[in-house]
Amino acid sequence: MFVKNVIAHQALFAGLTDEQLTGLASVIVDKPYEKGEVIFVEGTPAKGFYIVAQGRVKIFKSAPDGREAVLHVFGPGEPFGEVAVFQGGTFPAHAMTVEKSRLLFLPRDALVARISSDPTLALNMMAALSGRLRQFAGKIESLTLKETPQRLAAYLITASELKDGADSFSLDIAKGLLAGMLGTARETLSRALGRMVEEGMVAVEGRQITILDRTSLEALAAGVETL
């Protein structure tokens, strides 16, 4: 029942009947992962895709020297690895837990079969994929046209909005990981954040961020898409 409860509230499966959900739940495998565990490696043939039930997963590309470009960090309820189901058949990037997690695995065939017979699921899936594309487009824009402080400002604004617009909130990922998401080095992120503190825009205590001057922060972020 745990599995069904997790999927029942996801946008991806919105509009499915209780019966359909039960059917899906029956083919899903629920598996625990430790922090830092590799889920899959880029290029591996995919037999299905995953949904985060608990914990957090990063999707990333890596350079030989160990640097990483973080494409996504997914939390509870979010699906990942679907791309491989529909095109190419192999995972397009690496996936690793960043916390102790619990993941659901949905086999490819089961998904394709259901999509073929249920237009709602198909349209949900397309909406999900389209949303990702939009996000990536924003990321490419920001990497190409903006600098680190602007990207950071945009991230902080968005993070605040996700916490209902609170001025003070906690980052839910480590700063090193955030640096990877912003496409920069840990050191550069640290300095950029330091400068914001100096200028009185924000206060920082560990992962706790307090926005002191939202107006300036927004001005800095102007025109930068959500990451």
Add this chain to the structure above:
Amino acid sequence: MFVKNVIAHQALFAGLTDEQLTGLASVIVDKPYEKGEVIFVEGTPAKGFYIVAQGRVKIFKSAPDGREAVLHVFGPGEPFGEVAVFQGGTFPAHAMTVEKSRLLFLPRDALVARISSDPTLALNMMAALSGRLRQFAGKIESLTLKETPQRLAAYLITASELKDGADSFSLDIAKGLLAGMLGTARETLSRALGRMVEEGMVAVEGRQITILDRTSLEALAAGVETL
């Protein structure tokens, strides 16, 4: 019949019956565009999506100062703007012709209706969206982890492959546009290409490129994803 001929050979519509194609063709609008004409602007509500029949279209984001991040350059047969149909309802970026073109417009409702009734079309569409995501992931990786010469080398290798692996081929876009695609400035691209010429890797005459030392070029591009 022109419209039907164009769509009949696209991956997106593969597997559709002749009858279905005729039906689609009947709701498609065929429209000519001059070079440099705006097709749509980011944020505009989308009433449907487009397919390039002839010519070439760039999809891009732009900064207030005029700099551009080119997300795609689409040629004959390629669809664009679908994201808006499935999610959000507005176009995620700007679109402009870079050559005199002829574009097909497919209204949203017609597409959604057909997808709902035809799983083949739905799966084709998901494959197309997934392919884009893969491409974007590669672009983000290369922007984050690689430098201009490496990105350029990867582009040249790919361009050569698209021309059946010929050592000598013609770029089908202007160099300024290429710079935008590689996420760099015209001047930087020019210098990077100049260095490759100095080092005897390639010869350049206007848009004509000749690969002289494919091995070195590949070594330089190593690990960089296709853009």
Add this chain to the structure above:
DNA sequence: CGAAAATTTGACTATGCTCAAGGCGAGTGG
């Protein structure tokens, strides 16, 4: 052939990366 667009080149600057070292904090074993 001439105007406009695209490209190249030069000089300068700056953003951000790398390498290196030091600090902080949480969890752990003694």
Add this chain to the structure above:
DNA sequence: CCACTCGCCTTGAGCATAGTCAAATTTTCG
């Protein structure tokens, strides 16, 4: 309960890539 260790973060110094501005040059098209 405390000292220790490990992981994570910060700070400093130097350097390299690439961006900007400006101007010369080439190419494209009408």
